[in-house]
Amino acid sequence: MSSAGYSRQVSLPHALPDSSPASLRAFLLGLPGVDEVGAVSRAAMLGTRSIKNDTKAWAIDTAISMVDLTTLEGMDTVGKVRALCAKALRPDPTDATAPSVAAVCVYGDLAGVAREAVGDGLHVAAVATAFPSGRASLDVKLIDTKEAVAAGADEIDMVIDRGAFLSGEYARVFDEIVAVKQACGHAHLKVILETGELRTLDNVRRASWLAMLAGADFIKTSTGKVTPAATPPVTLVMLEAVRDFEAATGRRIGVKAAGGIRTSKDAIKYLVLVKETAGDPWLTPDLFRFGASTLLNDLLLQRQRLATGHYSGPDYVTID
Amino acid sequence: MTFEYAPAPESRSVVNIAARYGLFIDGSFVESSSGATFPTINPATEEVLSEVAEAGADDVDRAVRAARRAYEEVWGRMPGRDRAKYLFRIARLIQERSRELAVLESLDNGKPIRESRDVDLPLVAAHFFYHAGWADKLGHAGHGPDPQPLGVAAQVIPWNFPLLMLAWKIAPALACGNTVVLKPAETTPLTALLFAEICQQADLPPGVVNIITGAGETGRLLVEHPGVDKVAFTGSTEVGKTILRSLAGSSKRLTLELGGKAANIVFDDAPIDEAVEGVVNGIYFNQGHVCCAGSRLLVQESIADEIVDALKRRLGTLRLGDPLDKNTDIGAINSSEQLARIAALVSSGEAEGAERWSAPCDIPERGWWFPPTVFTGVTQAHRIAREEIFGPVLSVLTFRTPDEAIEKANNTPYGLSAGIWTEKGSRILWMAERLRAGVIWANTFNRFDPTSPFGGYKESGFGREGGIQGLGAYLTKEVTR
Numbered sequence: 001m002s003s004a005g006y007s008r009q010v011s012l013p014h015a016l017p018d019s020s021p022a023s024l025r026a027f028l029l030g031l032p033g034v035d036e037v038g039a040v041s042r043a044a045m046l047g048t049r050s051i052k053n054d055t056k057a058w059a060i061d062t063a064i065s066m067v068d069l070t071t072l073e074g075m076d077t078v079g080k081v082r083a084l085c086a087k088a089l090r091p092d093p094t095d096a097t098a099p100s101v102a103a104v105c106v107y108g109d110l111a112g113v114a115r116e117a118v119g120d121g122l123h124v125a126a127v128a129t130a131f132p133s134g135r136a137s138l139d140v141k142l143i144d145t146k147e148a149v150a151a152g153a154d155e156i157d158m159v160i161d162r163g164a165f166l167s168g169e170y171a172r173v174f175d176e177i178v179a180v181k182q183a184c185g186h187a188h189l190k191v192i193l194e195t196g197e198l199r200t201l202d203n204v205r206r207a208s209w210l211a212m213l214a215g216a217d218f219i220k221t222s223t224g225k226v227t228p229a230a231t232p233p234v235t236l237v238m239l240e241a242v243r244d245f246e247a248a249t250g251r252r253i254g255v256k257a258a259g260g261i262r263t264s265k266d267a268i269k270y271l272v273l274v275k276e277t278a279g280d281p282w283l284t285p286d287l288f289r290f291g292a293s294t295l296l297n298d299l300l301l302q303r304q305r306l307a308t309g310h311y312s313g314p315d316y317v318t319i320d
Numbered sequence: 321m322t323f324e325y326a327p328a329p330e331s332r333s334v335v336n337i338a339a340r341y342g343l344f345i346d347g348s349f350v351e352s353s354s355g356a357t358f359p360t361i362n363p364a365t366e367e368v369l370s371e372v373a374e375a376g377a378d379d380v381d382r383a384v385r386a387a388r389r390a391y392e393e394v395w396g397r398m399p400g401r402d403r404a405k406y407l408f409r410i411a412r413l414i415q416e417r418s419r420e421l422a423v424l425e426s427l428d429n430g431k432p433i434r435e436s437r438d439v440d441l442p443l444v445a446a447h448f449f450y451h452a453g454w455a456d457k458l459g460h461a462g463h464g465p466d467p468q469p470l471g472v473a474a475q476v477i478p479w480n481f482p483l484l485m486l487a488w489k490i491a492p493a494l495a496c497g498n499t500v501v502l503k504p505a506e507t508t509p510l511t512a513l514l515f516a517e518i519c520q521q522a523d524l525p526p527g528v529v530n531i532i533t534g535a536g537e538t539g540r541l542l543v544e545h546p547g548v549d550k551v552a553f554t555g556s557t558e559v560g561k562t563i564l565r566s567l568a569g570s571s572k573r574l575t576l577e578l579g580g581k582a583a584n585i586v587f588d589d590a591p592i593d594e595a596v597e598g599v600v601n602g603i604y605f606n607q608g609h610v611c612c613a614g615s616r617l618l619v620q621e622s623i624a625d626e627i628v629d630a631l632k633r634r635l636g637t638l639r640l641g642d643p644l645d646k647n648t649d650i651g652a653i654n655s656s657e658q659l660a661r662i663a664a665l666v667s668s669g670e671a672e673g674a675e676r677w678s679a680p681c682d683i684p685e686r687g688w689w690f691p692p693t694v695f696t697g698v699t700q701a702h703r704i705a706r707e708e709i710f711g712p713v714l715s716v717l718t719f720r721t722p723d724e725a726i727e728k729a730n731n732t733p734y735g736l737s738a739g740i741w742t743e744k745g746s747r748i749l750w751m752a753e754r755l756r757a758g759v760i761w762a763n764t765f766n767r768f769d770p771t772s773p774f775g776g777y778k779e780s781g782f783g784r785e786g787g788i789q790g791l792g793a794y795l796t797k798e799v800t801r
Contacts, residue, residue: 033743035763038594048434050328050646058323240593275323276637283323 016248017213019178021171028170028210034201034237043232049272056268060303063267063295064091066285067101068125068256070293072132072224081110083320085117092300093318095307101296102285103155107131108148115152125190126153129180132194132223134159138176145183156180157190157256157291159223160207162197170210177214190218190256195234196226204234208241218254224291229259232273239277242287252281258291264302267295325639328646330433335420337427337510340371343379343533344516346386347526353378358535360509363430364643364652364687372509375532377541380501383530384547387472387499390527395499396469400456407452407495409522414445417518421511425483426643428510430652430688431606433644440484443768447487447786450770451495454791458496461788467795469497470573471549476539477512478555479505479654480609480710485554486512488774488785490529496794498550499528503542505555506535507655540566548572552793554611557708557734557779575783575793577611577775579708580736582757583729584614584765585719588623590741591763596630599714602739602765604638604692607653608712611780612737614765616705618725621718628696628716635679635692642684650681650712653688662690662711669695669704674715700731708734722747726754735777739765758784 017027051059069088071080085104092098103123104114111126118124126148130136136144145156158180164172181189191211195204211219219238222229235257242253255278257270267290274282282288297317304312340357342349352373359368375383395403414421421444422436431440459465473493477485482504493500504512516531532538536559543551543563550573553563557578567574584602586595602614619627643651653659670676674695683689690711698705698715705715719725729738738757740748748762758776761767768774773784783793 032590032592035591035594035743038591038597038763042594042597048438048646049325051325052328053326055324055326062323271323280322 019171019174024170024174024210024213025168028206031205031209034205036201036233039201039233039236043236043273046272046276047232047269049269051268051272057303057306059268059271060264060299060306061099062283063264063271063290064299064303065099065102066289067296067299068103068105068258068289068291069101069296070105070224070258070291072105072107072127076107076110078110078113081106081113082117085114085122087296087318087320089118089121091296092303094316095304098300098303102289105157105291108144108151108153111148111153112151123155124153125155125157126151127157127159127223129158131157131159132225134161138179141176142179142183145180149183149185149187153187155188155190156184157192157220159192159194160211162194165198165203165207165210170206174210174214177211177216181215188217189215190220190254191216192220192223192258194223194226195221196228201233201237204237205241208238209245212241212245212253216253218256218289220256220258220291222259222291224259227260230257230261230291232269235270236273236277239273239282242282243278252287254287254289255282256289256291261290261292262294262298264298267299325647327642329642329644330423330426330437330646332423332427332644335424335427337370337424341509341513341533342373343375343383344513344519344529344531345379345383346390346530347520347524349516352376358506360428360507362427362687363507363654364684366686369428370510372513372533375503375534375538375541379532380538380541380545381547383501383532384472384474384542384545386527387501387530388547390525391469391471391499394525395494395528396471396497398497400458400497403494403497404452404455406522406524407448407455407491410518410524411445411448411452413518413521414441414448418442418445421483421514423644424514425511426651428508429479429482430643430654432648432651433646434648435606440481443770444483444487447484447491447770451491455495458791458795461791463792463795464797467496467797468799470794470796471498472547473498473500473550473552473794474542474545474548475500475502475552476543476555477502477504479508480606480611482508483511483515486515488554489552492785492790493552493794494528496791498794501530501532501542501548503532503534503539506533509533543567550574550794552783553577560781573793575775575785576781577783577785578736578779578781579710579734580611580613580776580780581616581706581708581732581734582612582614582737582739583616583618584739585618585725585729585741585751586620586623586627587722587742587744587747588620589743591743592623592626592630594763595741596627596634598739598741598763598765599631600634600638603714604635604650604712605766607651607690609654609658609710610766612759612766612774613710614737614739615709615714616729617714617716618719618728619716620725621720624716624718628694631694632677635694638679638681638692640681640683640689640691650692653690653711656688658710659688659690662709662713665704665707665709665711666693666713669698669702669713669715672702672704674698674702674704700728706732722751726751730754730756733779736780737761
């Protein structure tokens with residue numbers, strides 16, 4: 001990239017790489033750079049959009065319907081997951097008009113419990129592939145995936161091998177995603193980039209493309225176990241990637257912002273990012289999700305306030 | 321339902337607009353001696369906001385004499401640390417009243433509240449804070465060990481950033497110990513008059529700041545007044561030349577900040593999304609009413625189609641409408657005259673064979689508006705590539721090599737600003753050495769800071785505003801008192 005005569009392939013549809021290491025590497029390193037200052041200021045500017053009245057009510061309901069209600073703790077139990085599922089199906093027990101969330105997200109060994117609890121009412125997402133570090137052999141990762149699918153998960157949230165990515169072994173990351181995708185069968189595959197470990201926005205763009213090229217249905221920011229998790233600039237870059245990927249291939253890939261989004265105000269800022277970057281078609285749970293736990297209660301509190309005109313309080317939403 | 325933003329207007333009630341304003345001379349508001357007034361209009365609705373006094377020769381004379389007296393008796397001899405106190409006080413009052421000032425600016429000028437709130441007002445306060453800090457340190461600014469003020473400064477400012485241009489003019493002048501007579505543009509006098517109230521609130525000694533309103537004739541009377549020591553003008557190159565002629569042979573010092581036709585140069589290794597964002601910010605910020613606007617996009621031929629496509633897609637998301645709505649990106653054109661000028665130049669672009677594309681947006685029925693517009697297939701010979709349009713109109717030209725980019729960028733009578741977009745640091749420096757422009761941005765555009773000098777080459781004027789260089793425009797090594 002250093003010579004003055006270097007010129008990037010302009011028209012992406014004709015320039016998509018094959019899966020060979022050299023081709024992947026050339027493609028990923030040839031993607032346009034991301035100027036961090038510019039991306040941060042663009043995301044900040046979109047954060048100043050003022051969302052009021054009917055639009056706010058719509059945004060809150062839409063955000064609720066996009067939540068992957070998540071518990072990913074070593075201390076998770078059957079009881080905890082059942083309570084989470086009840087909450088996911090009917091987030092506000094006092095108001096039947098509140099929509100259900102999109103999915104529950106649990107560890108693979110609890111996917112069966114979750115499926116039993118939600119029936120066909122919701123998606124069940126299971127984290128797999130030695131979540132959150134991804135430090136296991138491919139065989140272990142594939143078994144992890146297959147068991148979760150067999151137990152009833154219809155969405156798999158896998159982690160990429162960040163070590164391989166950061167050492168430039170793009171083909172290894174690619175092949176692993178392809179293998180996990182195959183192990184998923186009919187289950188949708190969300191690929192977690194763990195952007196807090198990739199660090200640069202250039203890496204976020206490259207990892208996004210790598211995951212999409214390898215067959216991801218969704219690209220997801222974070223495990224929630226690393227700080228920073230989802231941020232507006234990172235999500236902006238991922239949304240640009242899915243927008244450009246659609247232009248190149250005609251396929252729409254989803255984006256999941258996970259971790260660190262706790263308030264309705266933040267969630268609405270993300271919806272603005274989606275609308276003004278990828279566009280209106282992405283404003284559906286099929287193409288945009290929030291990975292969150294505490295966010296849901298704040299959305300419900302704001303929803304109650306819009307309906308009644310006053311704030312209720314933390315004891316008027318359930319803790320599960 | 322889809323995600324259409326509901327109207328989110330900033331409240332007008334935070335600001336009181338008087339039905340009539342006098343001239344601010346010697347610390348108080350007075351009628352003009354002729355009693356003549358003119359209306360100032362909200363460009364988004366065409367409603368008359370207020371009637372403003374029109375200053376004639378007598379009034380200009382009164383203002384200059386008040387400034388002279390204040391200079392000789394109070395301000396010129398006041399220690400810098402005391403002048404600083406007043407400037408700090410003004411800066412804090414601007415911050416306290418920034419919402420009021422931002423709403424008034426958007427009402428009178430037509431610029432979106434998001435810009436007046438997030439760009440103009442923070443910069444206005446920053447300019448006063450910055451120069452307040454200099455007032456007692458002028459001997460360390462590189463203008464000699466004991467620099468002296470010039471005396472009375474006549475300052476004439478444009479309508480595109482009414483309060484910010486006032487700050488650029490008044491803050492350094494006062495910090496250096498000068499007194500001022502300032503004439504705001506006739507279409508946007510209101511924030512200057514509110515600033516006059518702030519001067520009263522800050523107990524600024526009478527006569528240190530005088531604000532007289534009127535059109536071109538008032539400006540001419542002011543800059544030609546024999547009691548003036550220094551003239552600072554920001555505006556069109558045409559008027560700047562007239563002032564330069566009228567001042568020839570006099571001892572008045574002059575700085576001119578005039579028009580521009582900046583090139584925003586995008587290389588094939590640029591960060592594309594941010595470059596597109598920067599191009600948008602470069603020309604559609606403030607409806608393109610920016611002297612340093614990046615009105616010529618010079619894009620490397622190998623990525624021209626990609627950039628133009630991305631630009632059009634991005635322009636499709638710009639929100640044009642009520643300047644007071646917090647979600648508005650593009651506000652109103654400041655006056656019907658300016659709208660006519662933009663329309664005429666756009667017609668010339670079409671007639672000369674460039675291809676026009678305008679963003680599909682609804683234009684409000686009342687008020688003056690122009691949709692964000694891009695011309696492709698533009699050559700250096702087209703009027704839209706040579707003349708300043710001062711509107712939301714971008715001319716796209718291409719280049720093949722860095723040398724060609726430099727040649728084309730410099731091939732203009734102007735030289736105010738330029739932008740470079742590339743991830744290659746060495747190329748940024750190579751380009752910056754060769755571009756004949758007073759301000760060069762790299763991988764950003766239209767960023768301002770009081771510490772950074774701003775000004776032009778060639779027909780964009782001379783002298784610098786901001787930074788230690790800017791102080792030089794209001795200081796001399798001679799003893800003036």
